[in-house]
């Protein structure tokens with residue numbers, strides 16, 4: 676994906692976070708803590724794996740379901756954290772009009788206390804910025820294909836097994 680597109684997406688979110696206060700204080704920054712078995716991690720957008728090669732805080736970058744998945748040691752340089760971290764606990768979705776929008780990440784339910792109150796409980800500026808950032812990514816064909824694969828995987832997470 677074009678690096679300028681990715682940077683514009685980063686810039687659109689800027690310093691915005693899910694809450695106006697540090698939500699990490701609610702949960703001990705659960706989304707930045709490695710799982711007990713060292714699994715978990717964030718899907719990297721196209722181009723991010725290469726860009727993070729020199730980051731000492733990256734623990735691993737492994738093949739994932741549709742894109743590389745990164746784990747870290749929890750001490751990232753915030754200016755370089757992946758887009759998947761910047762948008763959490765939101766995830767790409769299609770609105771009824773077909774445009775890219777956001778919804779709560781189904782996998783976040785297990786760790787993120789913000790999921791209880793839904794999107795309306797998040798800072799509206801953050802929600803708008805994430806939605807805009809995803810639409811910026813979708814301007815790039817590789818970026819849109821990535822979003823579509825992420826969205827499809829998210830649909831799978833929402834299907835009960837029994």
Ligand code: SF4
Pocket residue numbers: 693698699700701702703704705706707763764786787788789
């Ligand atoms: S798990 Fe949720 S509440 Fe905790 S730091 Fe991450 S986004 Fe904030």
Ligand code: SF4
Pocket residue numbers: 706707708717746747748749750751752756757760
């Ligand atoms: S890269 Fe940063 S924001 Fe993302 S999980 Fe690691 S410590 Fe948290």
